Amino acid sequence: MAATTESVKADAAEAPLLNKRNLIAGFMLYFVFYVWVRWYEGVYGWSAGLDSFAPEFETYWMNFLYIELVLEVVISAGLWGWIWKTRDRKVMSITPREELRRHFTHWTWLVMYGWAIYWGASYFTEQDGTWHQTIVRDTDFTPSHIIEFYLSYPIYIITGVSAFLYAKTRLPTYNEGLHLMYMVSVIGPFMILPNVGLNEWGHTFWFMEELFVAPLHYGFVFFGWAALAIMGVVNTEVMAITKLLKKDLA
């Protein structure tokens, strides 16, 4: 009887398998932040973002760029460093329940990664197309680029690398080596950011916003394909989770 009571107490005190609060908070963090960003674009894109030589452009857009770049470097260094520093050095000896809990935490990261990819690769990238069809750009750092290339892309890179590092440092599944498709799904979309260099280099020679399908943009396309590698990650996860649950679901 006493042992049973102890067990129930232990269960009640135990952390939940899926921390729903973290999942919802993470989802809302990006959602609320990007709604605010879209509001900022709507107001200051038109009022201060049309002429890069104007003083208000410096105030509202270049300062936005400087602040976001500093924050991204600080946050990525801090977050990745923390995940690595607090890694589990005895990852192969955790209990199945703890492993399941960590898979849920890992999937919270992956949900955040997918959500961040949506905002970066879909929402802000196509938005850039209509901005270019509306104003004549006189700088590489046009308002839509300050948001798309230098904010939304770094955010999904930071999220993707964090998910990868979490899996690598805390889950026995990924202790075998480097998961090829996981690397493709993180490094491929990351390569879109360096490809901005090619894009901007090209646009300083040729004004061709009239064609979003211009070959200069194909680098983005090639690296965008890498998002499909999430299928390999899903397959590996399904196998790992099935192994943990199979006995109880049979």
Next chain:
Amino acid sequence: MSASQSAVRSRAEAVAVSRAFDWMILFTLFTAVLGGYHIHYMLTGGDWDFWSDWKDRRLWVTVAPIVSITFPAAVQAMLWYRYRLPIGATVCILALLLGEWINRYLNFWGWTYFPVNFCFPSNLMPGAIVLDVILMLGSSMTLTAVVGGLAWGLLFYPGNWPIIAPLHVPVEYNGMMFTLADLQGYHYVRTGTPEYIRMVEKGTLRTFGKDVAPVSAFFSGFVSVIIYFLWHFFGKWFNKTNFIQDDES
């Protein structure tokens, strides 16, 4: 860890855990595919998809199906061959259309004020349903590529016809005859689209008159067959679960 230990306390908990993972996996797969597919499509066929005056009888009909059959083929290679889910193409198109519609409303219209009846996305859903149904009934990659790929190209124009037809009505404007869609293009000035780019119907194919769209659709279907094969194998590659050993790197 002990092999005899269980990760869950009951069958009910196991079921709940399994369902929770299903939703998280579906959300991640949906948004990741949405992002990858959307950036691919907007940069390979986007201009034809953005503007009604680009939705002509020749290049739109040719380009859009060819570049859009890619991700559906790859995702089918996962969802059908691994999980027997005949929804790969439909999921891709749902994701793409969701991303596009959100953008056209909130950004094309909401930020830069192009009316939605000038910048609505193409409809790819009929081809996606047919592609999934053929795979489900035939369970054959070759059949899906040949019959489904051809259908993908052939169904594109009829699938969009109810939407685009009112904009292809001829009008006379300043002594010139063109379509309502062209007229929209003249009135809603796009700084990045000079007039020579907007003359999308060029070349001798136009001399075929009413046959332009079917000829283009057949050509598009033919190329879609080839692209399906290619992307099916891309999809298989992306499905890999292997590891690179640390000492190999």
